[in-house]
Amino acid sequence: MTTNSIQVTAAPDHSLPGEPVETRTVGQISVQQPVLSARAVNIFYGAKQAIKDINLDIGLHSVTALIGPSGCGKSTFLRSMNRMNDTIPGARMTGRITLDGEDIYSGDQDVVQLRARVGMVFQQPNPFPKSIYENVAYGPRIHGLAVTRADLDVIVQSSLQKAGLWSEVKDRLSHPGTGLSGGQQQRLCIARAMAVDPEVILMDEPCSALDPVATARIEDLIDELRDKYTIVIVTHNMQQAARVSQRTAYFHMGELIEVGATNQIFTNPGHRLTEDYITGRFG
Ligand SMILES: Nc1ncnc2c1ncn2[C@@H]1O[C@H](COP(=O)(O)OP(=O)(O)O)[C@@H](O)[C@H]1O
Ligand SMILES: [Mg+2]
Known part of the structure; x- marks a missing residue:
């Protein structure tokens, strides 16, 4: 993979008069091994603009946290990043997002295939109203990843193992997924995402409905999965961002204000808005 060529110089409020300004974002938007790359992305709901000119790379085998009010x-x-906005009536996007260098919004992109490569875990655990086994087996089955029942059994077991759930559910695979605790349900949803062999997993506040013990398990799991x-x-939880991510991006009113190493963002932010947010003065 190649390094994307867009380079950041400085944000307007950090640049000296006469210095070139190529983007408003403070920090390095490009990374050595980008898996996903967003360039000049704008997103609208009807007339309302929710995302303004975002440029950001997501690096291979790392955790990137998106934070902000x-x-x-x-x-x-x-x-x-997996075209889930396509399902929202009135949502519209301009700009370009690539996955492994290929435009995911191009006309010949198979969206079902894309969402297998870029899986998603939501705020509320949302297992299908089916057995634990079927929750995990569903994806591999529709994507034709298993020829025999034995193949499927292997995928189900290894996905549940990777999600740290196998030992808790191996004796009740035929029980409904919805009968598990909240934390177990969320790990089941992570297993379900992993069962179709994704490259990327997107997680939208995956712990916000969970208690602290279940949250800690998911955070440990995220660390293993990278x-x-x-x-x-x-995440709206800054401690969580600091614990689980290597890179943090701070959003404010639809703009990407700053991106950088998580350490640096939390100890030495480069933009006043980031600093105000992480010190609790805003948001
Ligand atoms: N389905 C939608 N229809 C219309 N507006 C939306 C929709 N989803 C989000 N928005 C608006 O877009 C903006 C960004 O929302 P969102 O992406 O959910 O922010 P965050 O996840 O940071 O809380 C908000 O002003 C929100 O009200
Ligand atoms: Mg949100």
Whole structure:
């Protein structure tokens, strides 16, 4: 994979008079090994613009956290990366998003295939009203990843193992997924996403409906998963962003204000708006 060529110089309020300004975002939007790349992305709901000229790369096998006040466009931007906004009437996008260098909005993109490669986990755990086994087996079955029942059994078991759920459910695979605890349901949804062998997993506030113990389990799981997957997580919990991510992007009123190493964003932010947010003065 190649490094994308767009480089950031400085934000307007950091640049000296006469210095070139190529984008408003503070920090390095490009990364060495981009999996997803957004360029000049604008998203509208009807006449309302929710996302304004976002440029951002998502790096391979790392966790990128999207943070910012409620309504700043985190979920909207997240959904643009697997075309989930296509399902919202009146939503419209301009700009370009590539996955492994290919435009995901091109006419010949198979959206079902795209959503298998870029899976999603939502705020509320949403298992299908089916058995634990069927929740995980459904995707591989419709994508033709298993020829025999034995193949499917292997995928179901390994996905549940990767999600840290196998030992808790192996004796009740035929029980309904909705009968599990909230934290288990969320790990089931993560297993379901992994069962179709995705490259990227998008998570939209995956712990906001969970208690602290269940949250800690999911955070540990996210940390383990980045060995094999590229993860983008939206969170309103800054401690969570600091704990699980390597790179953090701060959004404000639809704009990407700053992006950088999570360490740096939380200890030495480059933009006043980021600083105000992380110190609790705003949001
Ligand atoms: N389906 C929708 N229809 C119309 N407006 C929406 C829709 N979803 C989000 N918005 C608006 O877009 C903006 C960004 O929302 P969202 O992406 O949900 O922000 P966040 O996830 O950061 O809280 C908000 O002003 C919100 O009201
Ligand atoms: Mg949201």
